[in-house]
Amino acid sequence: MFNKESRLEKFKDAETIIGASIKVKGNFQGQGNIIIEGALEGSLKTDSNLFIGEKARVVANVESRDAIINGEVKGNIKAKGYLALGSSAKIFGDIQYSELSIEKGAIINGQLLALAEEHRKNENRNPESDKKNTEE
């Protein structure tokens, strides 16, 4: 289910990349896939997928669909889809997820909360397919 290669495929067409030399401050929002390799302070939200690199330092509440986290996050995380924590991940905050994988070595200092089945369905629902079903 959590094949790493297939997950990384999702980030090939990332619309936003924050490199290691960049420091972002404020409310960072995107609609496409986001890759963070640098520092971010504030809040981080995308309707798509999020990748946080090994050397990234994020001090923010984070919200996305699927997320792969290998760096440090100080703040709460909400992944509406699956959340993968790599061996170098350090999380200081509560985590909400639909599906979760944790590699050996990851540090979590907070509560883990699985999103309820009904909530998951709502969050992951594709508006286009909903529209089609209604029309039919």
Add this chain to the structure above:
Amino acid sequence: MHVYIYDEHLNKAKYNRAINRLEIRLTDLGLNGKIIRLGGIKNIKATIQNEIKLGAKTIVAVGNNQTVNKIIGAIIDTEIYSDFKRKTLLGLIPIGDDNSIAESFGIKNIEDACTILLARRIKQIDLGLVGDYYFLNQASIQSAGTTLEIDDYSLEIEERGEVKIINLLSDQSEKIKSNPHDGKLDILIRTRKKDESFITAEKVKINNEQEKLLIDGVFEVETPSEISVLKNQVNVIVGKDRLFE
């Protein structure tokens, strides 16, 4: 009717052969038109505006990036601009150095340019705007000490390198997707540590206390400056090998 605007630098003898070649090719293809030589004309803006008032269907910039910028600068923000936007096409024939704009449109040389003029493949292109300057390609600045403010957040860059704010991609080697008719600017930050950042925005405020912003490799602008984009402002005749969809 085609109106060909020959830029001042083409008065030099070294371009005579290229001009001859161009004129023969245009005649062969039946694309002859009126020729205006900017060398010797004092009021360039009025001359170009007058041609549009007289009903020029296609204005062709013969020269380089600066020729294109002169033509756009002569038209934009004037009373004839709405007519130009609706009725007039912009063509390009690259002669000389500094022709990144033509390359972006897939126009590599005189022969290409003539064939492309004949084919009349048209794309509406956005214009970048910094203060009073309009640009097609990009604005760039040294990255160290640069701050960018976008929407609700800011970016600080300490490493040396370059920040490019791209409307129309001119460098084929850049492996980014850039669209000059999406109403957005593509911001590419590349530092000497070889790390890259990429963001899209409709508007960006840029500041660097030490460095100036360079527009289309020609004009320098002081910062802080706000860069924005105006969607679908110019109808350009483009080639098949252009660097965008």
